[in-house]
Amino acid sequence: MAAVRGTVCRVAAVLLLAAGLFPAVPAAAADTATSVDGLTATLSTPGTAAAERAALLLRRADAHRRLGFVPRAAEDFRRALAEAEAAGDGALVRRAHAGLGNAYLRLGEREAAHRHLDACAGLSRSAGDAATGAAALVGLGVLHDLSGDRPAAERAFAAALEAADAGGRPVVAARAALNAARLALDTPDGAAAARPWLAAAAARLAAAPDDADTAMTLVAFARLDHRAAGGAPTEAAHGSLVRAAEQAERRGDRRTASFALGTLGGLYESAGRTADARALTARAAAAAVAAGAPESLYLWEWQAGRLAEAAGDGDAALGAFARAVEVLDTVRGELAAEALPGPGLFREVVEPVYLAYADALLRRAGPDGDPVLLRRARAAMEQLKAAELEDYFKDDCVAALESRTRPIDRLAPRTAALYPILLPDRTELLVSIGDDIRRVTVPVGRTLLAQTAGTFRQLLEKRSTHQYREPAQQLYDWLMRPLEGMLEAAGVDTLVVVPDGPLRAVPLGALHDGRDFLAARYAVPVSPGLTLVDPRPLPRDRVETLLAGLSVSVDGYPALPQVRAELERIAALYPARVLLDEDFRAESLAGALRRTAYTVVHIASHGEVLADHSRSFLLTHDGRLTLDRLEALVKLGRFRSDPVELLVLSACRTAAGDDRAALGLAGVAIKAGARSALASLWYVSDDASAELMQGFYATLRRPGMSKAMALAGAQRSLMADPRFRHPYYWSAFLLIGNWL
Numbered sequence: 001m002a003a004v005r006g007t008v009c010r011v012a013a014v015l016l017l018a019a020g021l022f023p024a025v026p027a028a029a030a031d032t033a034t035s036v037d038g039l040t041a042t043l044s045t046p047g048t049a050a051a052e053r054a055a056l057l058l059r060r061a062d063a064h065r066r067l068g069f070v071p072r073a074a075e076d077f078r079r080a081l082a083e084a085e086a087a088g089d090g091a092l093v094r095r096a097h098a099g100l101g102n103a104y105l106r107l108g109e110r111e112a113a114h115r116h117l118d119a120c121a122g123l124s125r126s127a128g129d130a131a132t133g134a135a136a137l138v139g140l141g142v143l144h145d146l147s148g149d150r151p152a153a154e155r156a157f158a159a160a161l162e163a164a165d166a167g168g169r170p171v172v173a174a175r176a177a178l179n180a181a182r183l184a185l186d187t188p189d190g191a192a193a194a195r196p197w198l199a200a201a202a203a204r205l206a207a208a209p210d211d212a213d214t215a216m217t218l219v220a221f222a223r224l225d226h227r228a229a230g231g232a233p234t235e236a237a238h239g240s241l242v243r244a245a246e247q248a249e250r251r252g253d254r255r256t257a258s259f260a261l262g263t264l265g266g267l268y269e270s271a272g273r274t275a276d277a278r279a280l281t282a283r284a285a286a287a288a289v290a291a292g293a294p295e296s297l298y299l300w301e302w303q304a305g306r307l308a309e310a311a312g313d314g315d316a317a318l319g320a321f322a323r324a325v326e327v328l329d330t331v332r333g334e335l336a337a338e339a340l341p342g343p344g345l346f347r348e349v350v351e352p353v354y355l356a357y358a359d360a361l362l363r364r365a366g367p368d369g370d371p372v373l374l375r376r377a378r379a380a381m382e383q384l385k386a387a388e389l390e391d392y393f394k395d396d397c398v399a400a401l402e403s404r405t406r407p408i409d410r411l412a413p414r415t416a417a418l419y420p421i422l423l424p425d426r427t428e429l430l431v432s433i434g435d436d437i438r439r440v441t442v443p444v445g446r447t448l449l450a451q452t453a454g455t456f457r458q459l460l461e462k463r464s465t466h467q468y469r470e471p472a473q474q475l476y477d478w479l480m481r482p483l484e485g486m487l488e489a490a491g492v493d494t495l496v497v498v499p500d501g502p503l504r505a506v507p508l509g510a511l512h513d514g515r516d517f518l519a520a521r522y523a524v525p526v527s528p529g530l531t532l533v534d535p536r537p538l539p540r541d542r543v544e545t546l547l548a549g550l551s552v553s554v555d556g557y558p559a560l561p562q563v564r565a566e567l568e569r570i571a572a573l574y575p576a577r578v579l580l581d582e583d584f585r586a587e588s589l590a591g592a593l594r595r596t597a598y599t600v601v602h603i604a605s606h607g608e609v610l611a612d613h614s615r616s617f618l619l620t621h622d623g624r625l626t627l628d629r630l631e632a633l634v635k636l637g638r639f640r641s642d643p644v645e646l647l648v649l650s651a652c653r654t655a656a657g658d659d660r661a662a663l664g665l666a667g668v669a670i671k672a673g674a675r676s677a678l679a680s681l682w683y684v685s686d687d688a689s690a691e692l693m694q695g696f697y698a699t700l701r702r703p704g705m706s707k708a709m710a711l712a713g714a715q716r717s718l719m720a721d722p723r724f725r726h727p728y729y730w731s732a733f734l735l736i737g738n739w740l
Contacts, residue, residue, distance in 0.1 A: 131167025549604030
């Protein structure tokens, strides 16, 4: 477990580096491991004074940090803090606070990180200890940035630079300047605003010692300087990388050498020096293998694949991409441990690897579409979707379903599975009907399709106009019209879509062919992947239903007066326990789920599903129930013989255009072990929601009726009602997961 956790923290370091947050990386493992062993032996000596023990613990904590074992480092920093406080040694107390705060930052425990870093900054200021205070200020700047407070982050980085200069800490000063440069690059002035900070970093690095922290900071400088130059190679970036590589190789630090050499190869790639770039990338990969560093090896295999493509060597490209994915899969779950929210890092250093491999396979499949290669491409995308769910929830167990799974394209007759793959230059549509898989290529790239999907989503929520029609028809022409013939020939009535990227945040049933909506012809359930959790129809002879909701205003959210009628109508159809208004509290919900294995859990209350999973919630009478807490409650029945078959969230909302937030709708059901979820993409009219839910549950009672067809029937009833004909009223509801 320790070795695995070490890899976790090294992976986190790679991703933080990609973001420009520039943590230290492990030094040569053998030397540091020897240091740990020696320090451990010394700490075992009886009679060691508290101050001496604190100093030894701080040294061992730093050795653990360099090895990547951040949890071990945090434990040593905690023990050092206690010993230093017992000894009354202020200098050691400040160092322990700084180390512990930065360890917590790396582990994603932000409140604890802020507490210790703030304590260190205050104590250092009072003691005139600029050197220790500087390290704390850099960490505080990172925390402010992660919290979205850019002005506070800028102030902290500027103060850290000044303190590091005063304390003679050139590497810390360089990191402070680089973080300030990164913030400046995101302003309207961009590169011009960043240049003074980059110059400040370069000046400090010129005076920095030759060690692993300096080398990795040189790599970080090169990345930012390259970015500030618009992706063009610069002499400063080149010189920094050469110096970092030479330093690392002199010390025998292969891990750091792999980063320097690989980044230098990337610099040559952008300059069009393909042969030189391939040679450097091969050296970087060899160094990563020698260092046992999969967290960097996959990057260089991915880079090697791109370079092989540029050289016209398709076989070498496909092989390199395959190796990159194979290596990435060994650390994929560990990526969930990195501390940063949002999609930026994932989309920079993870998603493109899988996409490149899938793209290469699809190109190799040829115009006739070799079924074996098409299935391999689809499998690569499945790996990507699992990794994205893990990244969103910061949980490496999300996709490791413990229940049985089966392929969605072999479950039922008259069912087809549509798997769109959005690539930079085109969209690939993989369609499975039974054992048959076919491929249609549409010459529309991801960017244009995403823009059109975003416009479509926004216009759907404008119920007073029909402006949605144009993007609805355009998306239909791209995604559905090429498939009409094969779907009609197979007699398909249920089209299961595994959406990619921006398509997750739009209701595909509202696509329009110029005469009618897609939902008028097909049931259109959504699946987060190719497998479902132990799929089976709803056991109608023994349905236990838990109904919960708010009809009154809570926490500034408007009242939902039709919720009472909505729950009463469902309770008239199925045996149910009802938690309404003041009875709907977190503890009452927990108690109900603890006592009874409910088949259906229906919650009619305001909810927000956001890009930052930790901020997503459902509203109860006594506050906000996080999706993590909801997951834990639903999980109470996970290992019973009858887990939750259907989780309904009838009044939630995801941010328009935010495909990451749409992961929450699918992921909360997956994590909780619910077989399917029915949820809304936006707040729908209270009256329309009540009507649709009444129709859905009434239709679901019919023998042989699937959940997908029940939802389609309810949506079609609303389409026929003049009050609710606009897709704003009926299309927001998505059935996710098991549609049977």
